[in-house]
Amino acid sequence: MKSLLPQLTEFEIDWYYLASARGAFGVGTWLGPQLMGGPLLHDVSRASRLWLQGTSRRIREIAAQMDADLYWIVAMNEGVLVGLELSASGKPVHLTVHDDPVSVFQRSNRYRHLSPLMSNSFSRLLRSARSVDVISHGMRDFYLERFGIESLVVYRYVPGLPRFKDHVIGKDVLRIGHIGITYNASQFREFVEGLRAHGRRLGVPVKLVKIGRSREFEKVQEDHPDLVEDLGELPEKAAIEELSKCNFLYSMYPDLPRFEVFRKTSQPMKLSTYIQAQRPIFAHTPEDSTLAAAVRKYRIGTVCPSSDRQGIEVALKAHLHLEEVPRERFEQARSELLGIAQVWALESALRSSGTPFSQSRTASRVS
Secondary structure (H helix, E strand, C coil): CCCCHHHCCCEEEEEEECCCCCCCCCCCEECCCCCCCCCHHHHHHHHHHHHHHCCCHHHHHHHHCCCCCEEEEECCCHHHHHHHHHHHCCCCEEEEECCCHHHHHHHCCCCHHHHHHHHHHHHHHHHHCCEEEECCHHHHHHHHHHHCCCCEECCCCCCCCCCCCCCCCCCCCEEEEEECCCCCHHHHHHHHHHHHHHHHHHCCCEEEEEECCCHHHHHHHHHCHHHEEEEECCCHHHHHHHHCCCCEEEEECCCCHHHHHHHHHCCCHHHHHHHHHCCCEEEECCCCCHHHHHHHHHCCEEEECCCCHHHHHHHHHHHHCCCCCCHHHHHHHHHHHHCCHHHHHHHHHHHHHCCCCCCEEEEEEEC
16 A cells, blocks of 8 residues: 555545554554454454454444545454444445455464354455456456456556666575565475475575564574575565575465465565566465466466475476566566556546545545
């Protein structure tokens, strides 16, 4: 959303948020602490009451604090209930879905038992919203088939690809870049073992360049500390620069059943970072994922659907024999996935969903 909002110059956007404390960034209106995510037992008890009721005095208070011509809701956690409260009051709502909230609950150990309640609330919100944007074509098709809801695809906006000077990709060390979350430690461990075995056969050392935090990655890192070059948290521009020096980049969407809806509908934000880094992507994911679809469509890497070491080694061998991916393919991916057309579509949806007015105002509330 940080990439999209500056492009929407016709709108006056008031940002509202819930958080444990007022944000240090000095932007938006803090509405108090979030209603979920506290100490385990207290949180599960409170969240159960919240979702069983479907609304509460606190939800009504949150909704009442916002005054706008159009209410732009991010469909995550309490945002779903706030959106329902606004819709029930006759307020126009535009809905943004980044991760399917029902799938998020189903994957959660803490909130799994609440997923039927989230499913009911979210389906009602989808049907009551004036307009909906989703993060991928897979999510668009999924909601159309399941709920009969039309939506537009809005990922993120990147105005152009960077150019890198004097970059020579080394062959004496095989460097594999990764940013963000890996989702499943067991599947990642198989990749790491396969990678080490492949490196030994080639007679070259391997290094995993790690940017950001991931609990699953760190579990594997404990077993292979010599393998990891940990760069910690980096601003995206610096992260792209580091990733652009790697032989290839790694991304995973797990093949486990509980990840099925997630991998078919979500779109990894790291994909947009990898496209800007312009290095081949090793997509460790089943063929039915949005990640696999993007890598195959734009021919910017290899899809490895295998979770066992032998299959991963076969995919790695094929991947490393690929010709260098030309810049033009990454530019096509940027233009179609991350280009300005989606911003124009979002602008049109916001304008048509709100009450006619001379100076647009949109309230956005994020989890």
